[in-house]
Every structure is written in C-alpha cells, then in structure tokens.
Amino acid sequence: MKAPSIPPKIAESEEVNTNFVDSFMLPEALSTLLTASDQPVHALLSNPVIQKVLDYLPSMVGYWDKDLKNRFVNKAYGEWFGVDVSQIGGRHIWELLGDDLYRLNLPYIHGALNGELKAFERIIPNADGSRSRHSLTYYIPDFNGGEVQGFFVLATDISVIKEAEAELRQSEERFRSLVQDQTEVISRLRADGTYIFVNEVYCRFFGKTEAEMLSSTWQPVVYHEDLQRVADELAMLSVTNPVVMIENRVVSATGEVHWMQFSNRGIFDAHGQLTEIQSVGRDISDRKRAEAEIQNLAYKDSLTGLSNRRHLLDRLQIALATSARSMQYGALLFMDLDKFKVINDTQGHSDGDLLLVEVAKRIMACVREVDTVARQGGDEFVVLVERLGTSLEEASRMAAKIAETIRVALAEPYEINQLSVRSSSSIGVALFCGHDTSVEELIKRADMAMYQAKDGGRNRIHFFDPQMQQLVELRALLESDLHNALADEQFELHYQLQVDHENQPIGAEALIRWVHPQRGVVSPAHFIPVAEESALILNIGDWVLDEACRQIAVWNAHEKTRNLVLAVNISAQQFKQAHFVEQVIAAIHKYGIDPSRLKLELTESVALDDITDVIAKKNDLRQKVGVTLSLDDFGTGFSSLSYLKRLPLDQIKIDQSFVRDITTDKSDAVMVKTIIDMAQNFSLNVIAEGVETEAQLAFLKQHECKAYQGYLFSKPLPIEEFDALMKQYGTSADITKLV
Numbered sequence: 001m002k003a004p005s006i007p008p009k010i011a012e013s014e015e016v017n018t019n020f021v022d023s024f025m026l027p028e029a030l031s032t033l034l035t036a037s038d039q040p041v042h043a044l045l046s047n048p049v050i051q052k053v054l055d056y057l058p059s060m061v062g063y064w065d066k067d068l069k070n071r072f073v074n075k076a077y078g079e080w081f082g083v084d085v086s087q088i089g090g091r092h093i094w095e096l097l098g099d100d101l102y103r104l105n106l107p108y109i110h111g112a113l114n115g116e117l118k119a120f121e122r123i124i125p126n127a128d129g130s131r132s133r134h135s136l137t138y139y140i141p142d143f144n145g146g147e148v149q150g151f152f153v154l155a156t157d158i159s160v161i162k163e164a165e166a167e168l169r170q171s172e173e174r175f176r177s178l179v180q181d182q183t184e185v186i187s188r189l190r191a192d193g194t195y196i197f198v199n200e201v202y203c204r205f206f207g208k209t210e211a212e213m214l215s216s217t218w219q220p221v222v223y224h225e226d227l228q229r230v231a232d233e234l235a236m237l238s239v240t241n242p243v244v245m246i247e248n249r250v251v252s253a254t255g256e257v258h259w260m261q262f263s264n265r266g267i268f269d270a271h272g273q274l275t276e277i278q279s280v281g282r283d284i285s286d287r288k289r290a291e292a293e294i295q296n297l298a299y300k301d302s303l304t305g306l307s308n309r310r311h312l313l314d315r316l317q318i319a320l321a322t323s324a325r326s327m328q329y330g331a332l333l334f335m336d337l338d339k340f341k342v343i344n345d346t347q348g349h350s351d352g353d354l355l356l357v358e359v360a361k362r363i364m365a366c367v368r369e370v371d372t373v374a375r376q377g378g379d380e381f382v383v384l385v386e387r388l389g390t391s392l393e394e395a396s397r398m399a400a401k402i403a404e405t406i407r408v409a410l411a412e413p414y415e416i417n418q419l420s421v422r423s424s425s426s427i428g429v430a431l432f433c434g435h436d437t438s439v440e441e442l443i444k445r446a447d448m449a450m451y452q453a454k455d456g457g458r459n460r461i462h463f464f465d466p467q468m469q470q471l472v473e474l475r476a477l478l479e480s481d482l483h484n485a486l487a488d489e490q491f492e493l494h495y496q497l498q499v500d501h502e503n504q505p506i507g508a509e510a511l512i513r514w515v516h517p518q519r520g521v522v523s524p525a526h527f528i529p530v531a532e533e534s535a536l537i538l539n540i541g542d543w544v545l546d547e548a549c550r551q552i553a554v555w556n557a558h559e560k561t562r563n564l565v566l567a568v569n570i571s572a573q574q575f576k577q578a579h580f581v582e583q584v585i586a587a588i589h590k591y592g593i594d595p596s597r598l599k600l601e602l603t604e605s606v607a608l609d610d611i612t613d614v615i616a617k618k619n620d621l622r623q624k625v626g627v628t629l630s631l632d633d634f635g636t637g638f639s640s641l642s643y644l645k646r647l648p649l650d651q652i653k654i655d656q657s658f659v660r661d662i663t664t665d666k667s668d669a670v671m672v673k674t675i676i677d678m679a680q681n682f683s684l685n686v687i688a689e690g691v692e693t694e695a696q697l698a699f700l701k702q703h704e705c706k707a708y709q710g711y712l713f714s715k716p717l718p719i720e721e722f723d724a725l726m727k728q729y730g731t732s733a734d735i736t737k738l739v
Contacts, residue, residue, distance in 0.1 A: 112139035112151035207253025223249035237266035304360035312374035324434035329395030334446035424459035494716035507565035541574035595626035656690020
C-alpha cells in the first residue's frame with residue numbers, strides 16, 4: 001500500500017509546554033552521541049554496544065530516514081507496538097503508526113525534516129488494547145553536511161505523572177465541593193492572640209466549648225513544629241500588608257494532624273496599631289497529600305527514597321537564605337562509598353542496590369530531623385546540616401561529630417543476601433554561613449574535600465577549609481591524648497590555699513593540671529570541655545576524688561596540715577550518677593579519712609538542674625557521710641532564695657568576677673555585700689575567691705566575709721611547693737609575705 005505523501009506545508013499544531021519539556025530534561029546527550037561522529041547514523045546504530053545501551057532504555061528510541069523508512073528501533077519500540085523489532089526495519093513510518101496516528105503526527109514529522117526539534121504529547125493505545133499510554137515524544141532532526149538526513153524518535157511513558165496530575169485535580173475538586181457544603185472555621189482574635197469569637201464549626205473541629213476557646217490563645221491548636229513559623233508570619237501583618245495567608249498544621253479533636261489554610265486579616269486603629277485579627281480557615285489536607293505524591297515523583301530518589309539532586313539544590317538555596325537571616329552556620333557533607341564498584345562488579349548490581357538502600361538507612365539514623373539526606377547519584381550521598389550555631393568553632397565541632405557518627409556507621413559490616421559485605425566511606429565537609437558562597441561552589445568545596453579524604457587513605461573525614469581541618473584534627477588529637485593521660489599518670493593536682501580572717505590556713509582547693517609529655521601544661525579550659533563531651537570527665541572525676549582523699553590522709557600525719565579541709569570540684573555528669581554517694585563513701589573508707597575534711601563544690605547550674613535529686617544526694621552526703629558542701633561560683637547563675645533555702649549547704653563561694661572590682665565598681669560591691677548578708681541570714685559560711693589585693697581583703701573583712709582564696713595568699717601550687725609553704729607558715733605573722 002502506498003504511504004500518503006507529505007504536504008508541502010502543514011500548519012503547526014499546538015506543541016507541549018516548554019516548561020514541561022524542560023522538566024523532563026531533554027536527553028541531548030543521546031542526540032549528541034549519535035550525531036557527533038563522522039560515521040553515518042545507521043553505522044553507529046548497528047554498533048552492538050550502542051544497541052545494547054538503547055535496548056535497556058524504557059523509552060522508545062528509533063531512527064527514520066528522510067524517506068520515512070525505519071533504520072533502527074530499540075526493544076521498547078517493539079513492545080509498545082506489539083511487533084518484533086526485526087519486522088520494523090525498512091518499513092515506512094505510516095505502516096507502524098497507522099492512518100490515525102500518522103495523520104496526527106504528520107506536522108511534527110514535517111517539522112523534523114525541516115530541521116526543527118519537535119516535542120509533543122500523545123496517547124498511544126497498547127498493542128493488546130489493555131490500556132493506553134500517555135507519551136511525551138521528541139522528533140530530533142539528524143543533520144549531516146548541513147542537510148537533514150532523517151530524524152530520531154524518542155518517546156517516554158508519562159502515564160504515572162498524568163494520572164497523579166489527574167488525581168490532584170480530582171482531589172482539589174472534591175475539596176472545593178466539600179468546602180461549599182459546609183461552614184469554614186471562623187474566629188476573631190485580639191492582637192495578643194486570645195480569642196474574641198469562634199464559630200460552632202471551630203469548636204466542633206477542635207473539640208472545645210466556646211468558653212474554653214475564648215479563655216485561650218491560638219497556640220494550643222497549632223502543631224508544635226509550626227508554632228514559630230505561624231507566629232513569624234502573623235507578625236508580618238501591617239497597614240500596608242493587611243492580609244496574610246498561612247498554611248499550617250493543626251491538631252483536631254480526635255488528635256489527628258490536619259493541614260489548614262487560614263486567611264488572616266488585620267484590623268488596625270487610627271495609629272496603625274494592630275487591634276484584631278479576623279481568621280477564616282479551611283482544611284487542605286487532601287490537597288497537601290496529593291502535592292506530596294507529586295513532589296515524591298519529582299524530588300525523591302526511586303531506589304533509596306532519599307531526596308534527589310534536584311531536591312537537594314532547592315534545600316541548599318533555602319538553607320543559604322535562612323543562614324543569611326540567622327547568621328547560623330551550616331555544613332554540607334559529601335560522601336562516597338569506598339570501592340563500591342568492586343562490590344557492584346563482583347556481587348552484581350542487585351546486591352549493589354541493596355547495599356545502597358542499607359547505606360541510606362544508616363545515614364538517616366545518624367542525622368537530625370531538620371537535616372536533609374540526598375543521593376547525588378551512583379554511590380554518592382550528601383547530607384545538608386543546618387542550625388549549627390553562630391560560632392565557627394562550635395559549628396565545625398558539631399559537623400565533625402555528625403560526620404564521624406556517619407563514618408563509623410557506614411564502616412560496620414552489611415548483611416546482603418546472607419553474605420557479609422564490608423564497605424567504608426570518604427566524607428568531605430564544607431561549612432557555610434549566609435551567602436558567603438553559591439550553591440554550586442559549596443557542592444564543589446564539599447566534593448573537593450571528599451576527594452582529599454580519599455587521597456588521605458579513605459574511610460576518613462576531611463574539611464574543605466584548611467584552618468578548620470587543622471582545628472578539628474587538633475581537637476581529635478587532644479581527645480585521643482586524653483584517653484592515655486590517666487593511664488600514663490599525666491594528671492596532677494595543684495592546691496590553692498584558703499585562709500580565714502586571721503590569715504590562718506583553713507584549707508585548699510584541689511585544681512587538676514594536665515602535664516602533657518609534648519604539649520607541656522595543658523589548661524583545664526582546653527581539655528575539660530573535650531572531656532565532658534566524650535564522657536572521659538567521669539574517669540577524671542573519679543581520679544580527682546580518689547587523689548584528694550589520699551592527700552587528706554597524707555596531711556593527717558603532719559601537724560600543720562592535719563586540720564586542712566580540701567575542696568574538690570564535682571562535674572554535672574559525675575554528680576548525676578546514681579551511685580555517686582556510694583563512690584564518695586568508698587573513697588573516704590579507702591583512706592580512712594575524717595569526712596568533715598572533704599568539701600565538695602558544685603556550681604549553681606548543677607545544683608539547680610534536678611533540685612529533688614540534688615537535695616536527696618546532698619542530704620546523704622551531709623548527714624550520713626559528713627562531708628562539707630559548697631555552692632561554687634555563687635552569683636553567676638540563677639539561684640532563687642527558695643532554692644537556696646531548700647539546699648542542704650554549708651558554704652557558698654563568691655565568684656571571682658564580683659570580687660575583682662569590688663573596690664572600683666559600686667554594683668559589684670553591692671552584690672558582694674548582699675551575698676554575704678544573705679549567707680549569714682541562712683547561717684551559711686562564705687568564702688571569696690580571686691582575692692588579689694589588700695584593698696579587696698579589707699573590704700571583705702569589713703563586711704564580715706571570713707574566708708578567702710586567691711593570689712594574694714597563694715597561687716595553685718604542686719603538692720611539694722604547697723607542703724613547703726605550710727612548713728614555712730608560722731615564721732611570719734602574715735601569710736601573704738610567704739608567697
């Protein structure tokens with residue numbers, strides 16, 4: 001049968017929306033691959049490798065010469081039209097399409113032969129008549145020597161997308177019908193958010209009576225994660241912006257979470273002040289669910305369920321904008337599985353896919369809910385970490401901690417099809433704050449850092465910023481050295497003298513020092529925070545308590561030291577241990593010391609963290625054991641008189657920050673005098689730390705503070721020097737002349 005001829009000029013039909021075409025990312029690489037070579041297209045298409053690649057594609061791929069004779073189709077072509085691909089070669093396109101499809105496609109065929117790229121949507125019935133497929137089709141002209149030699153056909157099944165769009169439209173139609181059949185939730189609120197009026201639907205929806213609603217604010221009905229956002233958006237109401245539309249989640253009377261859309265209109269007085277908000281809300285849960293389904297198709301990785309690259313780029317743009325407003329740091333973690341190709345090649349792609357799914361689960365288990373985890377492609381994963389604070393050092397520490405958690409998790413063995421598989425990851429970290437870098441540059445930095453991690457030996461973490469990398473490495477090295485410090489006996493206690501109002505020695509405070517074999521003396525300000533984060537503080541605290549009790553026992557053998565009371569600082573983690581009291585008792589019994597010569601110092605924050613537990617433990621320590629209890633750094637926290645009355649204390653210590661300026665700063669002088677008076681009213685002893693001048697000492701004595709500690713009397717000394725100081729005591733009437 002003779003094919004119909006092509007008319008000399010056919011009017012253009014309506015083609016697919018350009019944005020829709022772009023959204024499916026026209027596969028120009030395919031066209032480039034097949035047209036860039038000097039070889040004829042039919043020779044390239046006969047290449048077994050190219051044929052195999054094209055046969056794996058789910059899309060139809062074909063080539064037709066300028067006489068509309070077929071020169072190539074892939075397997076999908078035959079499956080769509082229900083014929084063997086060997087029967088299509090050399091046939092006219094009309095023979096495959098039939099009269100109806102041929103007539104509909106003729107304008108696009110004409111355009112392609114005129115050198116124009118054509119894209120259109122078409123519903124193609126299945127060969128077996130079971131259902132129709134909605135296709136997105138491209139006709140791509142093939143140029144050779146400046147002339148069109150034919151055209152490629154690329155058709156993709158977009159039925160799922162179309163069905164989802166239809167479902168979304170139907171959902172919205174159902175929603176509109178529902179709204180028309182019932183009254184919306186309506187309320188009026190004062191500027192402070194309290195209700196003035198609510199209708200019956202409002203009360204019924206939230207399961208409250210009108211009286212209950214009018215005595216409350218809008219916050220209790222809003223889902224907790226949306227509270228701040230709703231408050232921020234309501235704050236945008238103004239005379240020039242009187243209406244704000246807000247979509248947020250609420251908790252209904254049944255406890256279910258619903259999405260609502262509220263139209264909020266502000267009412268303003270003559271001075272432009274907000275006096276009232278009129279709000280009308282409707283349930284948009286159906287619409288949100290449908291939107292989520294569409295979004296999943298566009299923004300989720302089909303294998304792992306993680307965000308895909310497109311979603312990651314969107315999240316990065318938002319994260320940079322948010323960071324610019326809050327000036328909080330964030331981090332991008334770029335990770336690649338080490339030697340994944342070997343696993344993929346030796347165990348097969350199906351096992352490789354299972355491994356990627358397990359990797360995705362482990363990464364998700366290591367991050368916070370606010371973080372974004374994406375699969376970049378292949379075996380590359382990306383984690384976007386936000387809200388790391390405004391301190392660069394703190395942000396780098398937190399990013400390193402998250403990266404290390406992921407690295408350790410990914411290095412654990414995997415069970416894939418009853419086989420134990422081992423892998424690891426190389427992780428690059430790039431910090432950002434505000435718009436200091438673009439999305440593309442940030443990804444590039446994290447990628448570069450990841451390759452530096454690979455070059456460094458794999459299964460490791462590398463920061464892009466050389467200074468931050470050095471900071472993280474130094475902190476990690478410090479923590480590593482801390483693990484060895486106790487075993488290698490690198491810690492020692494220094495003792496700072498405490499005296500009474502007659503300059504008589506009454507005790508000392510034990511202060512830990514770390515004598516590192518290479519670093520020398522490391523300040524507690526540097527290593528204590530690291531110890532607290534790694535739980536090493538518990539081991540260090542146990543050692544300090546034991547060493548202090550041992551020293552009290554040694555002093556007991558000497559006349560000038562046998563009555564000294566030794567103060568020991570107790571960390572929050574140490575005090576919170578369930579068996580802390582038993583530990584103290586065990587140390588006292590171990591060295592057979594008088595418990596009254598041991599004084600435990602706790603900061604205000606520790607003492608007030610769990611007041612009931614603190615009172616119980618302090619009562620045990622004070623009444624059953626007999627140790628002295630002191631509240632350290634008093635005045636720097638938020639102690640109330642009621643708490644101070646309830647705590648079983650013996651002493652409070654005035655913080656050195658107040659003592660420093662008592663002779664020059666009236667506020668500090670009043671503060672110190674008030675603390676002394678208050679302590680006396682509660683029958684508590686007072687000791688002032690940081691006493692460095694005679695003028696400070698005179699002020700404290702004048703206001704009845706009768707115990708002191710500071711450089712005026714002695715700096716913290718190693719035990720040998722402290723004992724020597726005690727031996728010299730008595731040769732001078734003034735202890736300050738001995739230091």
